[in-house]
Amino acid sequence: MQKRYQIQFPPTAAHQLAQSEVCFNLVENGKSQRLRFHDYDEIYRRPGLYEQLFYNRLKCNSPSRVAEMLHRALATVREPMNELRVLDLGAGNGMMGEELKREGVARMVGADIIPEARDAALRDRPDIYDDYYVVDMTNLSEDDSESLAGWRFDCLTCVAALGFGDIPPKAFFTAMKKIRTDGWLAFNIKESFLDPTDQSGFSRLIRELIFSKYLNIHHLELYRHRLSMEGRQLFYYGMVGRLTESIPDDFLAQHGIE
Ligand SMILES: C[S@@+](CC[C@H](N)C(=O)[O-])C[C@H]1O[C@@H](n2cnc3c(N)ncnc32)[C@H](O)[C@@H]1O
Incomplete structure (x- = not known):
């Protein structure tokens, strides 16, 4: 049976804090320690804590919702999911990978900036990823860049990892250039x-x-991503698009985006 953790939410109203600063208390062996929602290394080290906190308690459903949107977009253009070669950026412990693997995608490769994410994915979902890169996409080595290109990806997924101090535009852009x-x-x-x-x-x-002219939108939907600590609904957009042309390497600079 999956271990249950003693998670306590503090009295401070979390909406007064930036999302990356929100904290909770974790009580282990009678000792309480404060962790930020973004302390992914500490969270992933404990099997099942990420799922208990975000998926059970805060009702996050983004991996299944975004996977479903992708499925519908492909069904509309009569293309099968099972030929997709997916790069899952900010893959964490494999929640999105699990959804897509269930859909039967052809290749599933994860990428995350911290080794604890890969360790947790291999520990908790060992049969999901064909490979898993621990890389900083803003500073990719030539070897990793070539190795990633070798997968000939035709789909990039990125769930619950954009904005709020997570994946910066340059990292997303570099990953997109691998598609x-x-x-x-x-x-x-x-x-x-x-x-x-x-x-x-x-x-x-x-x-x-x-x-x-580089992207066509196939699906855009506002949905409830999860609850806040106060039980308020947090809405996100889920988006599925299709690249139409090669995006110039200097696209970010052209638009003054860092
Ligand atoms: C909230 S988790 C989401 C994990 C997973 N996609 C899910 O839906 O459960 C955000 C993930 O993004 C990763 N991340 C943050 N910044 C990153 C970066 N610059 N490059 C790659 N991954 C990053 C974190 O390490 C963390 O695993």
Whole structure:
């Protein structure tokens, strides 16, 4: 049976904090320690803690929702999921990989910046990924770059990992450049990304892509990503698009995005 953890939420209202600063208390062997939601290394080290916190308690359902949106987009154009060669960026302990593997994709490769994510994925879901890279996509070595290119990906997924101090635009862009020119993108992003007052790099990158000739949107849906600690609903957009042309290497610089 999966171990249950003693998780306690603090009295401070979490909506007063940036999402990356939200903390909880973990009580182990009678000792309480404060962890941030973004302390992924500590969270992944404990089997089942990530699932208990985000999926059971805070009702996150993004991997299944984004996988379903991708499935519907492909069904609309009568293309099978089972030929997809997927790069899952910010793969964590493999929640999205598990969803896509269930759909029968042909190749499933994970990438994350911390080794604890790969360790947890291999520990908890050993049969999901064909390979798993621990890399910083903003500073990819030539070897890793060539090795990733060798998979000939035609789909990039990125779930619950964009914005809020997670994956920066440059990392997403580098991963996107590893996808075939007619390949798919499936990801989620916070609710405000279409709002021009949201000037964060990632929101600007996605807006520029949407209105460029390089991407066609096949599916855009607002849905409940999870609950906050206060039980408030947090809405995200799920988006599925298809690349139409090779994006110039200097696309970020052209648009002043760092
Ligand atoms: C909230 S978790 C999401 C994990 C998984 N996609 C899911 O849906 O459960 C965010 C993940 O993004 C990873 N991450 C953060 N910054 C990153 C970066 N620059 N490059 C790659 N992964 C990154 C974190 O290590 C973490 O595993």
